[in-house]
Amino acid sequence: MKKIAALLICSTLTLGTLTACGGGNASSKPETSNAKSETSESAEPESSTSEPASDAAKTGLSVSTSISNSAPAGAEDGLAQIDSTAAAVLVDANGKILDCKIDSAQTKINFSAEGKLITDASTTFKSKQELGSEYGLGKSSSIGKEWNEQADAFAEYTIGKTVDEIKGIAVNDEGVPTEEDLTSSVTIHIGDFVSAVEKAVANAKDLGAKGTDTIGLGIDTQMSSSKDATAEEKGLAQAYSMYSVVTTDADSKITSCYVDASQGDVNFDTTGKITSDLKAAVETKQELGNAYGMKKASSIGKEWYEEADAFSAYVTGKTAAEVGGISVDSEGLAADADLISSVTVHVSPFISVVEKAAANAK
Numbered sequence: 001m002k003k004i005a006a007l008l009i010c011s012t013l014t015l016g017t018l019t020a021c022g023g024g025n026a027s028s029k030p031e032t033s034n035a036k037s038e039t040s041e042s043a044e045p046e047s048s049t050s051e052p053a054s055d056a057a058k059t060g061l062s063v064s065t066s067i068s069n070s071a072p073a074g075a076e077d078g079l080a081q082i083d084s085t086a087a088a089v090l091v092d093a094n095g096k097i098l099d100c101k102i103d104s105a106q107t108k109i110n111f112s113a114e115g116k117l118i119t120d121a122s123t124t125f126k127s128k129q130e131l132g133s134e135y136g137l138g139k140s141s142s143i144g145k146e147w148n149e150q151a152d153a154f155a156e157y158t159i160g161k162t163v164d165e166i167k168g169i170a171v172n173d174e175g176v177p178t179e180e181d182l183t184s185s186v187t188i189h190i191g192d193f194v195s196a197v198e199k200a201v202a203n204a205k206d207l208g209a210k211g212t213d214t215i216g217l218g219i220d221t222q223m224s225s226s227k228d229a230t231a232e233e234k235g236l237a238q239a240y241s242m243y244s245v246v247t248t249d250a251d252s253k254i255t256s257c258y259v260d261a262s263q264g265d266v267n268f269d270t271t272g273k274i275t276s277d278l279k280a281a282v283e284t285k286q287e288l289g290n291a292y293g294m295k296k297a298s299s300i301g302k303e304w305y306e307e308a309d310a311f312s313a314y315v316t317g318k319t320a321a322e323v324g325g326i327s328v329d330s331e332g333l334a335a336d337a338d339l340i341s342s343v344t345v346h347v348s349p350f351i352s353v354v355e356k357a358a359a360n361a362k
Contacts, residue, residue, distance in 0.1 A: 057098055057211045059256040060089045060204030061245040062196050065264050065282035073113040073272025080109040080237030080274075082264030082282075087155075087196035088217040088245035088357075091204045095162045100155040100200075101217040101360065102193055103129040104147075107239035107264065113272035115229030117237070125221040125239070129360075142187055153185035154193050163201050166194055207256035208316060213247035216361025218353045229270045239264040242349050243284075244357040252319050254358060257312035259350055260286040261304075299344055310342035311350045320358035326351055 069081040083106050090099040107125050110118040128135050129148045138146040145153075158166050170178045175189030209215075221241040229235030240263055247256045262284045267276045285292050285304045294304045302310075315323045327335035332348035334340050339347065 055210050055212070056093065056206060057209045057213065057247075058091045058204035059207045059209045059215070059245060059247055059258060060087075060091060060200040060202070061217075061243060061258050061260060062087050062199035062203055063241075063243055063260055063262055063284050064192070064196060064199065065262050065284075067264055067266050067276065067280075067282065068278045070266050070274055070276075070278055072268070072274045073111060073115075077118055078111040078113070078268060078272045078274070080107075080111065080239075080266035080268070082107040082109075082237075082239035082241075082266070084219075084239075084241055084262055084264065085192045085196045086217060086219060086243050087193070087200040088215050089158075089197060089200040089204060090209060090211070090213065090215045090247060091201055092211055095201070097158050097161055097166075097197070097201070098211050099213075099215040100158045100197060101215055101245075102151040102155045102196060103127045103217050103219055104151075104192075105219050105221045105239065105241045107221055107223070107241070109223055109226060109237035109239065109266070111229075111235060111237060111268055111272065115235045115268055115270035115272055117226055117228055117235070119223065119226075119237075121224055121226050123223055125223075127219040127221070129219075137188070143184065145185065145187070147188070150186045150188055151193065154182070154190060157182060157186075158197055163198050166197055169194065205258070207247075207258065207312075209247040209256040210249070213249055213255050214361045215245060215247050216357040216359065218244045218246075218356030218358075218360055220349065220353045220356065229268055231270060234267045234269055234275055237266045237268070242353040244350075244353040246315075246354060246357040246361060248358060248361040252358075252361075254316050254318055254320075254323070254354075257315050257354060257357075259308040259312050259353065260284045261308075294345075300341065302342070302344075304345065307343045307345050308350070311339070311347060312354075314339055314343070315354055320355050323351055323358065324355050 063084055063086045065084040067082050071079045085104045088101045089097055092098055105127050112118055132148055133146050135147050138144055172178050175191045177186050177190055221239055225238045227236050242261045244259045246254050249255050264282055268274050289305055290303055292304050295301055328348055329335045332346040334343050334347045
């Protein structure tokens with residue numbers, strides 16, 4: 001009321017008396033300042049709310065595994081072939097792919113007609129990206145390109161597209177792309193690529209990545225749990241693959257991470273006959289979730305996926321070198337107090353595959 005009265009009085013005064021009313025420069029500055037403050041206060045929340053949403057991106061990983069190309073021993077040695085196709089994607093709020101990487105682990109383990117492993121159980125296997133020209137597709141390719149080159153070309157082609165657009169890529173009866181933009185760079189069938197990218201987008205989560213980050217995919221495969229068949233127990237050819245997708249920022253720090261693993265098992269008996277269902281689906285440990293069954297044996301009551309997620313959260317914000325420097329004991333278990341409470345499985349394989357993924361983030 002006092003302020004209104006003052007304004008009425010001031011309105012009857014001449015310009016010369018305005019200063020005397022305290023309405024000159026001294027009083028107008030605070031009003032101007034308040035006006036700016038109100039404008040600023042109302043604008044800032046809108047800006048801070050919309051900015052992260054437009055810059056945030058989701059990180060996705062998919063793994064699809066098949067053992068259908070395995071064959072029993074006979075005149076020739078038996079073959080346990082475990083094929084795993086993996087795709088890693090970075091996706092924006094509109095479902096468009098910002099970055100994409102594709103790789104595959106094709107693990108071949110031989111066994112005899114007596115049910116004995118022929119492939120050394122200490123063998124480690126390179127992914128198709130790591131094999132590069134060693135994979136040998138380039139020699140038979142009509143365009144002279146290796147598998148990794150064609151996978152990279154397809155991954156690059158998906159950038160800026162949605163899943164529906166990728167599923168709409170024109171192919172011939174053999175599943176080979178017929179679109180002019182792809183025929184010069186991809187001549188293999190792309191059905192597995194399309195399915196892998198679609199699944200990776202569906203799996204994508206908000207793990208802290210931004211749209212400007214770079215994505216990397218790593219795969220490590222070994223067969224150390226494989227064993228001969230005996231009269232009492234069936235033999236096992238197991239491809240144990242670990243996968244990691246990471247995103248890194250301009251300072252090479254990990255901004256998001258996700259780890260998964262698959263166990264491609266092919267059983268055989270002492271006559272070299274395969275006893276596994278070769279059409280059975282092979283789920284990853286993340287897909288199995290609680291069904292994997294580690295919680296009962298865990299000293300901290302956590303499932304494998306929970307410990308993998310805890311490790312992923314722990315390495316977020318670190319560089320690849322810092323991940324490589326994580327302390328472990330002589331058994332490969334976490335020695336860092338911040339990890340011991342949440343990760344009790346061997347972390348050495350986690351460290352290795354995350355380092356590889358970070359190195360591949362280019």
